[in-house]
Amino acid sequence: MDQLRALKYFTATAEAGNFSAAAKRFEVPASSISRRIADLEASLGAQLLTRTTRSVALTEVGRQYLQQVKGVLAQLEQCNKAVREYQTIPTGTLKISSMVGFGERMLIPILDEFATLYPDVLLEVVLSDELSKLGRDDVDIAIRGGFAPDERVVAIQLMDNQFVAAASALYLNKAGMPASTSDLKSHRGLYFKTPMGATPWWSEIQGQWQDVSAPSILTTNNGKWLVRKAIEGWGILMMPRWVLQPHFDKDELQELTFAEPLSITQNQDLGVYMLYQKLAYATPKVKAAVDFISARVKGRG
Amino acid sequence: MDQLRALKYFTATAEAGNFSAAAKRFEVPASSISRRIADLEASLGAQLLTRTTRSVALTEVGRQYLQQVKGVLAQLEQCNKAVREYQTIPTGTLKISSMVGFGERMLIPILDEFATLYPDVLLEVVLSDELSKLGRDDVDIAIRGGFAPDERVVAIQLMDNQFVAAASALYLNKAGMPASTSDLKSHRGLYFKTPMGATPWWSEIQGQWQDVSAPSILTTNNGKWLVRKAIEGWGILMMPRWVLQPHFDKDELQELTFAEPLSITQNQDLGVYMLYQKLAYATPKVKAAVDFISARVKGRG
């Protein structure tokens, strides 16, 4: 018995809810679907579907089996795909999902070079701060702050993503230079809003992490606007160093340094990570992109 | 192409190092192994093995593919095993639907023991006098008064469910003991209301079934309340013997016996039945529960 075929029929039927719809998808008669699944059930010694003459429904075992088997099928497909694409020149569509800020400032600029280097790779870049799933054929490469530990996902740290406080000279002249992190509370705050919520300012004062956020003047998920407002002297903001560095260089903003540690989280590990599936690395386009991005970004950052 | 078989051949060959050894393991000619793997390679568009006339060795892709695929095969085996195990050890969720009265008095008490006996079975008991469908994965076991004849449903009679008339001494002192069933009409009636309607009293007098119902004082679908009112002397009620027996024992109620047959239906067959689906592959959880319930209830009832 071709169990693999039976499994494909089974998953399709479970999704469709009846045999005939599944049969159409595979362009075979419904009787074939019925027979293959009956065979599968016989070989397992278990009833996977309860049938009426009008429709089919999963049994409890059927539901369990389906869920597990779907993962197996997906993985096998991945394996086949990896082999098929191996030993070929980088081609095809490469989907990259990145955080908005990083994408605009770091990724897009270097991808021009990548595109000329690998002209056969069609780039599809999605900038979003929402999470997107790897593996589900959703994206090939994801760039995120922090990473969820997963066996099949490789995480490469691109940069440390250290948040620093900054304000314009204009503002500092008006409001005065804060001497310590606890002074921040009497200033005006410009806040970056991530999908996980706003990013209050934390400082470790005498071994204790404390919220030292200034009253909010503006909260937005648009980094560029936030920076512009800071330059115009609206208040103090905290952003990753790699965002602010160009403005420091142009003297548009001044970095505020303190004796006490200052961060946007009590957890220090908020580096920028590039994530990709371990399996996918076998495909040339992914391998090329992963190697390219990590070389370029690490060289800069 | 049966990819699964090809993969099994491939992994065996890779482990053995040559086709003939793998062929022996599957008891097929070496030519079959050779052909299946060649097909697999063709479908993948990649060479997995380098062959000499004396032995075979993995290529770079082959090694990668082997490693990934071995995991997939193991997982699939795991899935199959899980299903087969499900068919041998009682596990999973067991849904039982029962009539309210029977459920409260007979079923729930014995299910404690069942739960300790089969700890892997998650019980889900629904007490309702409404009909519920077997088969649609709605319930695994249904307990009902009477049964609809259906080819795919097995019905086991648990008890005879004989209805008997009763009243308290208090009432009988006041109203007098009815000498025959036809006397009942001048008494006060407490009626049990099933989803099928009220339950008038029928008696077979001189070969003729007649309605001998007393005027109704109370009609309810709540058996416990009905019994309490009877004990308090409100009137005469008819309930299954297994409901009333404890009250007879405690002298709270007296059974009324007559020369003429008395019932709540002209059809005598109103036993309590346990119903379950007749499936090609019976699940252990259902079998265990059916056996357990019929043993315990028949022993008592």
Add this chain to the structure above:
DNA sequence: AAACTCTATTGTCTTAATAGCAATAAATGG
């Protein structure tokens, strides 16, 4: 209530895939 449609199943035939077997050619080991 009756006609209709959609759906799963079953039987039979056809077609495609696989196993079995024998022959051949290449490589290894003595």
Add this chain to the structure above:
DNA sequence: CCATTTATTGCTATTAAGACAATAGAGTTT
């Protein structure tokens, strides 16, 4: 150099799956 092992190839037999038609049950519409 010969004997042996091993992969491959051609051919046949066998088995499994698909195609098609017919049947029966379950909703749906009229």
